[in-house]
Amino acid sequence: MNATWQGDAPPPRARVDALGWLLVLLRGAPLGLLVFGGLIVLLTIRAVERPVFGVARPVTPYITVFVCRNALRLMGIGFYAVGRPIAGQGAVVANHSSWLDIFVLNAAKRIYFVSKSEVAGWPGIGWLARATGTLFIERNRSKAAAQSRQFRDRLQAGHKLLLFPEGTSSDGRRVLPFKTSLFDAFFAPELRDTLSVQPVTVTYRAPDGADPRFYGWWGDMDFGSHMLWMLATPRHGTVKVVYHDPIKVADFKDRKALALACEEAVRAAHLHR
Template sequence: MSPTWDNGEVPAYPPITGLGGVRVLVRGLALVGVIFGGLIVLLLVRLIERPLNGLHRPVTPYITQGVCRASLFILGLRHHIRGTPMTGRGAIVANHSSWLDILSLNAAKRIYFVSKSEVAQWPGIGWLARATGTVFIERNRSHARSQTALFQQRLLAGHKLLFFPEGTSTDGQRVLGFKSTLFEAFVTPDLRDKICVQPVSVIYANPAGTDARFYGWWGDMDLGPHLLQMLARRQHGSVTVQYHAPLKVSDFDNRKALALACEQAVRAGHQAVSGQG
């Protein structure tokens, strides 16, 4: 299991009082309605979609994308997309700053996340993740072969699998080194000539007058208090999702070279927008 990144400090968030509390209530109820209402619709559609289309999901990813766009609108977090999402087969890799990445990346493109197996057991979140087609993995070599086969199946079916190669979230002010382990599935003979990997930079701009790390969620920070701060804020900043040129897997000799090229593209994009590397 990857260690959690932690610099030993967290932003000093203001206490939630008055109108902030009202915003928490109003936005919170709206988010619950949108997320769980969307989940109900998704599950009903999936009852028809699954027997007709099997592994393919021609409809339900649009529901997930709509829910995430609506959630960002409710929060008041402005969402910008730069570059062009690839249309061919392949995977997406991005830097990881916060649970907000799930909304930001899903809102930009119909994707399926790859997540550690523990998330499947988290109350509420695990249920949502399973319903939306998340691929759960165990960072254990004994499962490497079966997980590689699962990745191949999903990628060849046209699913855009999204990985966070840093292996942990950060404060949003940096891009950590990419771990190359999960790239192994891409360079296998069954995939290397058939897919691309598209690097994506996710950059948050904090609200005026707040800590630059306002949107970061890392280390031992609890989800509840961080979520309340997002709900209570009167005016939010923005998130930019920057798509870089897809990289042909066949152009690289091994997984480490591919992982490094993706890391360099993501770091350059992050630095160009935020000024931080």
């Protein structure tokens, strides 16, 4: 994730009271056990899976889906989906509002995030990202060809690569303009004629009476305090994921046209949430 969008000041947070700290304990302990226990199981199975299947992962994706779906349940966030995740070879593009998107977008179908290379070095998050198969990229033209090959190899292995074309997270009340650079990899000769891209819209509904930006994570907001508040909240809202019809890359003349079509699909569903 890349929390650099600067919007209005974040909503004020009340101090965590006694009930809140109890919820942090009751939710945080099993959540940590679920996430890190699931990761240990995943890495153990992956140690066998890798030499047999290489880049393909026929077993471990199911562990990720189980962990992410139940993580939302433990936090008390309602989840529901409209439409169906893309089947077969394809990529996914979605709007980006929060670190919670990691759990939300993996809750229905295993996907692999495409992230800036700096995230690999972030404490905790970077380690988890590497362990779960995130594809790291650098914004360097000299690396473009090599990164296109990585896209191709992962997509041809059946991985669903997910991009956040906004390039940053927002307050959850808007969809920022899509950047087009990453769409260029989809037009590689070996991918263009067969590849489809699925736009996905993620919308959060705040708890009753809370600021509509409750789940947003942006600007200079601290991850630790934001997560603490999520755990301490007695009654949560919901998150809705809309899987739009996949779009064939071959139907578009270039990356800008494809990016615009994806952005319009995501934005239209977000406006009518």
